[in-house]
Amino acid sequence: MVTANHDQAEYDPTEFPPFAVTVDMVVFTIDDDRLRVVVIEPGDGPAANRWALPGGFVRADEDIEPAAWRVLRTKTGVTGTDHLAQLGTYGAPDRDPRMRVVTVAWWAIIPDLPEPVPGRRVEEARLVDVDDVVDASFELAFDHRTIVADALDAARSEIELTAVAASFLDEQFRISDLRQVYETIWGLELEPGNFQRKVRGLKGFIEPTGHRSSESPSGRPAELFTCSDVTAKLAVPFRHPDSRSDA
Amino acid sequence: MVTANHDQAEYDPTEFPPFAVTVDMVVFTIDDDRLRVVVIEPGDGPAANRWALPGGFVRADEDIEPAAWRVLRTKTGVTGTDHLAQLGTYGAPDRDPRMRVVTVAWWAIIPDLPEPVPGRRVEEARLVDVDDVVDASFELAFDHRTIVADALDAARSEIELTAVAASFLDEQFRISDLRQVYETIWGLELEPGNFQRKVRGLKGFIEPTGHRSSESPSGRPAELFTCSDVTAKLAVPFRHPDSRSDA
DNA sequence: ACAATAGTGTCTATCAGACACTATAAC
DNA sequence: GTTATAGTGTCTGATAGACACTATTGT
Numbered sequence: 131m132v133t134a135n136h137d138q139a140e141y142d143p144t145e146f147p148p149f150a151v152t153v154d155m156v157v158f159t160i161d162d163d164r165l166r167v168v169v170i171e172p173g174d175g176p177a178a179n180r181w182a183l184p185g186g187f188v189r190a191d192e193d194i195e196p197a198a199w200r201v202l203r204t205k206t207g208v209t210g211t212d213h214l215a216q217l218g219t220y221g222a223p224d225r226d227p228r229m230r231v232v233t234v235a236w237w238a239i240i241p242d243l244p245e246p247v248p249g250r251r252v253e254e255a256r257l258v259d260v261d262d263v264v265d266a267s268f269e270l271a272f273d274h275r276t277i278v279a280d281a282l283d284a285a286r287s288e289i290e291l292t293a294v295a296a297s298f299l300d301e302q303f304r305i306s307d308l309r310q311v312y313e314t315i316w317g318l319e320l321e322p323g324n325f326q327r328k329v330r331g332l333k334g335f336i337e338p339t340g341h342r343s344s345e346s347p348s349g350r351p352a353e354l355f356t357c358s359d360v361t362a363k364l365a366v367p368f369r370h371p372d373s374r375s376d377a
Numbered sequence: 378m379v380t381a382n383h384d385q386a387e388y389d390p391t392e393f394p395p396f397a398v399t400v401d402m403v404v405f406t407i408d409d410d411r412l413r414v415v416v417i418e419p420g421d422g423p424a425a426n427r428w429a430l431p432g433g434f435v436r437a438d439e440d441i442e443p444a445a446w447r448v449l450r451t452k453t454g455v456t457g458t459d460h461l462a463q464l465g466t467y468g469a470p471d472r473d474p475r476m477r478v479v480t481v482a483w484w485a486i487i488p489d490l491p492e493p494v495p496g497r498r499v500e501e502a503r504l505v506d507v508d509d510v511v512d513a514s515f516e517l518a519f520d521h522r523t524i525v526a527d528a529l530d531a532a533r534s535e536i537e538l539t540a541v542a543a544s545f546l547d548e549q550f551r552i553s554d555l556r557q558v559y560e561t562i563w564g565l566e567l568e569p570g571n572f573q574r575k576v577r578g579l580k581g582f583i584e585p586t587g588h589r590s591s592e593s594p595s596g597r598p599a600e601l602f603t604c605s606d607v608t609a610k611l612a613v614p615f616r617h618p619d620s621r622s623d624a
Numbered sequence: 625a626c627a628a629t630a631g632t633g634t635c636t637a638t639c640a641g642a643c644a645c646t647a648t649a650a651c
Numbered sequence: 652g653t654t655a656t657a658g659t660g661t662c663t664g665a666t667a668g669a670c671a672c673t674a675t676t677g678t
Contacts, residue, residue, distance in 0.1 A: 146397040146434050146476070147397075147398075147434065147435070147436060147437035148395035148396070148397075149395070149396050149397070149398045149435070150393040150394075150395075150396070151394075151396045151398070151468070151479055187393050187394065188394070188396070188468070188479075189394060190394035190470075190477060191470050191477075192470065193468060193469050193470060194466065194468040194479065216465050216466065218463050218465075218466075219441065219463065219465075219466040219481050221398070221435070221440060221441040221481070222440050223437075223438050223439065223440060229393070230437060230438075232398055232435075232441065232479075232481075234466050234468070234479075367614075367616075
């Protein structure tokens, strides 16, 4: 088979088309029983004076996941998280007006994140309700609304299959705290008694600490639990209760 | 906060580190009740004379998913597939000796793929058992063994949640054909009667065609079904039977 | 005492799996 | 008839959800 080689240049390693590779971070936290996401107002670039996800270029000698951690830290001051997962890669040719960029999007969960602090070359950093982003009442630059929507889908699925919901909470937590995480992310109410029994019965999810909560405003103090591995896959999924066979 | 700007260069759009962006394809098919994957022997590059996934550079003005389709077609002659999903992006700094490359990996399912044909700049193309790749008895270049293993995990999960198993089959298929797909991918046997009842009861999975199979070697001819949307999310997951609460 | 939250008992409907059974074809 | 596969009936054990109930704290 003889073919004209008018497009062979792109197969030549010395003439590959150069791309910029960035990372963008979708950082979730729960604040006041609302699912929120960290956004920044960049100090420069095409998203200056607009809100956007924290993001930045991957360095020439840096793997992608470390770049995600570094960008998160330098842009928002956020340092630790139990959970960082790759969401997907977005690379429409026109997604950034400056140049050809593909961005690797990640999503993470940070407990107790009151207000992020603006980092280098960042004007402002704040938390915004995920719902407002997804329904576009709070606008984000680039394709970041889509990325947040995809991250929300990923989070909703992930808490069914793994113990990651616990990473929204402190080291020790009550079962009712964990239930609130599910209720917030799924946007529904769960029956406290059944939740209790179900989650206690799941292997590899939570372990009792032997301590009891002292902060309860009233009522019987709750037993405190920990989750040793938030990435652990649950033996049985904790299923979102919307699925009915008569759907 | 005053900081040395020794690393500010990377924030300058005109001086971002240039990356090559490639796509790599994990193409599954079922052949003789074995799950197989398409591999090629590139005619040049660092994987010449080794087996590797079909892959290639994304063009300067091309979105990533079209690039995946193009690469698949030009390298292996494979043109159509019902299912193409992004798997993840791999970008360790040393994963390609030539240059800094990040690759966006995709997985796809092609029914009835007897033998792929080597495309441009490809010496050979063939199918290989997925198991042999994952257990490294069949070696692949770069990090392609990891990518195939991740794709297998993705496929095993995806057939629980969507109708994608049907994309291994022809337009019309018997329920026992569909059962064989699950058995092959999960590596176990399912009880035919229960499978039949379960899959017939799931909304949005299969629809009867009104025809019956004429190719049955013996026995009662089976009703033929179609799947109108292989990407449809099942209302109720078709669960892999390994998960027991006493696990 | 009451209010509030934690946690358990129990009933019921549903569903997965085991397996016997019937149905319909080729031979 | 036998054999093979398609498809159904039916039982059982597990589980999710509803909801009543007990348990343990503060006020």
